[in-house]
Amino acid sequence: MLLPGMNCYMSALRASPFDDMLLDDGNNTWSPLLKSGKYPRKKDWLMTFYEQYTMWDGTPVYPPVENNFAQMFWKHDQWDDQLEKAMAFDLIGAHRLKPVHDRSVGGETLAFVIAQNDLSAMEVRAGFAKYGSNMYFSAEGMPLMIVTTDGREVLRGDKDWQYWKFVWRSTLVSSITLVDHLHLAHFHSANTLARAIRKSLHHDHPIRRFLSIFTFGSIWVNNIAMHTLLGPKHVLHRSLPFQEFEGLSDAVPSGFPDLWDWHKDILDDEAFEALPAKIKETPYYADGRLLVQALKRLLDDVSGIYAPDECENGRIKDLDIVRFRLALVEEAVEGGYTSTHSQLGGLNCSDQNNNMILQSVLANLWTVTGWHRHVGTVGDYYADPDLAAFGWKEGELGPRPKQTMLMSVVAAFTSTPQPKLIEDYTHVFKGMQHEDKMVAAWKKFRGELYEIQKEIRTRNAKRTIKNAHMDPAMVECSVAV
Numbered sequence: 173m174l175l176p177g178m179n180c181y182m183s184a185l186r187a188s189p190f191d192d193m194l195l196d197d198g199n200n201t202w203s204p205l206l207k208s209g210k211y212p213r214k215k216d217w218l219m220t221f222y223e224q225y226t227m228w229d230g231t232p233v234y235p236p237v238e239n240n241f242a243q244m245f246w247k248h249d250q251w252d253d254q255l256e257k258a259m260a261f262d263l264i265g266a267h268r269l270k271p272v273h274d275r276s277v278g279g280e281t282l283a284f285v286i287a288q289n290d291l292s293a294m295e296v297r298a299g300f301a302k303y304g305s306n307m308y309f310s311a312e313g314m315p316l317m318i319v320t321t322d323g324r325e326v327l328r329g330d331k332d333w334q335y336w337k338f339v340w341r342s343t344l345v346s347s348i349t350l351v352d353h354l355h356l357a358h359f360h361s362a363n364t365l366a367r368a369i370r371k372s373l374h375h376d377h378p379i380r381r382f383l384s385i386f387t388f389g390s391i392w393v394n395n396i397a398m399h400t401l402l403g404p405k406h407v408l409h410r411s412l413p414f415q416e417f418e419g420l421s422d423a424v425p426s427g428f429p430d431l432w433d434w435h436k437d438i439l440d441d442e443a444f445e446a447l448p449a450k451i452k453e454t455p456y457y458a459d460g461r462l463l464v465q466a467l468k469r470l471l472d473d474v475s476g477i478y479a480p481d482e483c484e485n486g487r488i489k490d491l492d493i494v495r496f497r498l499a500l501v502e503e504a505v506e507g508g509y510t511s512t513h514s515q516l517g518g519l520n521c522s523d524q525n526n527n528m529i530l531q532s533v534l535a536n537l538w539t540v541t542g543w544h545r546h547v548g549t550v551g552d553y554y555a556d557p558d559l560a561a562f563g564w565k566e567g568e569l570g571p572r573p574k575q576t577m578l579m580s581v582v583a584a585f586t587s588t589p590q591p592k593l594i595e596d597y598t599h600v601f602k603g604m605q606h607e608d609k610m611v612a613a614w615k616k617f618r619g620e621l622y623e624i625q626k627e628i629r630t631r632n633a634k635r636t637i638k639n640a641h642m643d644p645a646m647v648e649c650s651v652a653v
Contacts, residue, residue: 175395182399186406193574194299194565200572214557214570215242218580227589234580235551235587239263239638241559250334251559256307256315256341260286262637264547265344266456267352267438271448272308278327283311284450288343292321294420300413301566303347305340313450335569342560345553346412349582352547354401355424361431361539362390362651364503371503372495378604379496382474385597386537389590389652400585407585411562411578425508431535435543438464439535455635456546459628459642463542464534466620471530471537473613477606483521500532541593545647554583590652594621594644 193200202214211217222234245255259265268286275282285308292304304321318326318336326336366387373380401408402421409417428434436443438460444452451457482490504510553560561571562579571579596618601610621644628643640646 178396179399182396182403182406186399186403188405190405190410192297192299192410192563194297194563194572200574202573205573213242214576215555218557218576219555221577221580222584229589231589234555234584235549237555238549238552238640241552242556244636246558251337253315253328253337255559256337257309257313258637259341259344260284260307260309260315261313261450261454262635262639263455264348264550264553266451266454267546268344268348269451269454271451275308277308277317277325280310280316282308282316284309284313284448286340286344288340288347289319289321291343291347295415296413296563297415299565300563301339301568303339303343303413305336305343307337307340311450335567338560338564338569341553342562342564345550345560346562348547349550349586350408350412351424353544353586354397355421356428356434357539357544357547358390358394358397358651359402360425360428360504360507360509361536362387363394364500364507364509365536365540366390368496368499368503372499373492376604377492378478378601378606378610379474379493381600381604382610383533385600386540386650388650390540390650393652401582407578407581408562411575411582413563422508428509430510431504431539432531435535435538439531439538455631455639455642459624459631459639460542460546462624462627463642463644463647464538466617466624467537467541468534469620470613470617471534473616474610475526475530477609477613479526481605486521488521497529500529540651541647541649542642544651545641548586548651548653549641551583551587554579586653588653590648590650592645593647593649594618594625595649597649 205211205217206214211220219234222232225233227233239258241255241258245252245258260269265286269284270287272282272285285306287306289304289306292302294303296302302321306319307315308317308319310316314328315337316328318333318340320326320336321339326332365383369380369383369387400406403409404418414420432439437447438444438457444457444461447457482488482493488494554562557570557576557579561575562582563575564571596614598611598614601607601614604610624642625644628640632638632640
């Protein structure tokens with residue numbers, strides 16, 4: 173009864189009145205909430221709604237602060253430019269950095285960009301500002317110029333600089349939440365992997381057992397997300413400004429390249445080495461590479477255990493594996509995603525085909541673990557309405573109270589604690605074929621993860637901006653949250 177009951181409840185919520193109140197200057201403004209002086213900043217007012225609530229284990233409902241941005245960067249009632257540098261190079265935006273060639277402004281060279289103006293074409297509801305803006309950075313990582321949604325160039329120090337920085341920050345965090353987190357990690361990778369496994373592999377197949385660690389909770393959490401984050405008139409739709417919300421969800425998947433190509437810069441050795449040094453040094457790449465390489469070695473070990481049982485005279489004899497290879501492609505295509513690995517369904521046991529399946533699985537495992545943690549940790553940004561927002565009135569430097577509350581609910585909902593990658597899952601292998609070898613492989617993997625944890629914590633001790641999103645004790649084993 174639980175699942176259909178929850179579906180009915182969620183549908184009823186979506187039927188509640190949908191009023192943005194964006195132009196209501198009487199009931200949806202900050203002045204009456206802050207005039208008493210009890211709350212020094214909007215963030216202080218917002219957090220009072222969460223302070224009294226905890227999980228069953230006593231941890232706060234709203235995720236604890238990782239970096240106190242206001243303490244570091246809020247100066248004279250505005251954000252220092254070091255904030256955008258931190259977001260782009262040290263935290264959530266690093267995977268979107270691209271090098272710039274032969275462009276300068278005001279005598280300074282533009283070295284990097286995070287471009288988002290492709291989002292400015294998306295229509296918004298009445299009164300809301302559009303998403304977009306491209307921010308250009310110096311070789312040292314400092315923001316120098318923003319190209320606005322209408323094509324104007326705003327330089328550091330211009331009168332509109334703070335407003336367009338807010339637009340850029342909000343677009344960055346919100347689009348990553350919607351595209352990179354929700355659609356890519358949850359619906360593309362986790363759904364594809366979970367469905368392919370369950371459709372093709374026998375319930376006691378050793379590969380299904382192994383991969384169940386990485387699909388734990390995926391179906392459950394994605395069912396909830398279909399309502400709250402994809403369903404029209406639910407909380408994410410009400411938080412975001414977009415006019416055609418259902419059309420947005422249909423359009424996003426078609427813009428994704430193949431999963432391996434999406435992550436190629438961090439998964440492929442040659443592609444990683446070709447990146448500029450400044451990008452390679454970001455925690456996302458520097459720490460993420462440690463995790464990627466450990467996952468790759470784990471897959472190589474598992475393949476070495478079962479490959480001899482799967483192949484005979486150069487052909488696959490395990491029909492479940494044949495169906496699994498086919499299902500990985502079919503599920504991606506059915507979801508509207510690009511898949512360049514059409515050969516996965518072949519019966520050939522060649523090294524090329526085996527490498528292709530391992531690439532595909534590695535791309536999925538990375539997406540539901542380290543990548544998911546990197547793009548899904550947004551509590552610090554949405555706890556402070558002055559820093560970023562899902563939706564805001566055009567020209568206003570921050571969201572209004574109703575939009576702030578809706579935004580904070582999404583951040584809290586997507587931050588509940590779940591099992592971590594570094595935990596002991598050897599019970600999953602009990603009684604299965606080659607149990608002893610699989611237990612040994614997982615123990616070896618955990619040993620590597622503890623070394624990675626130690627290295628990342630050593631690095632963080634030297635960092636001003638802490639980033640533990642690749643720490644295996646922080647990375648979830650799946651997208652269960």
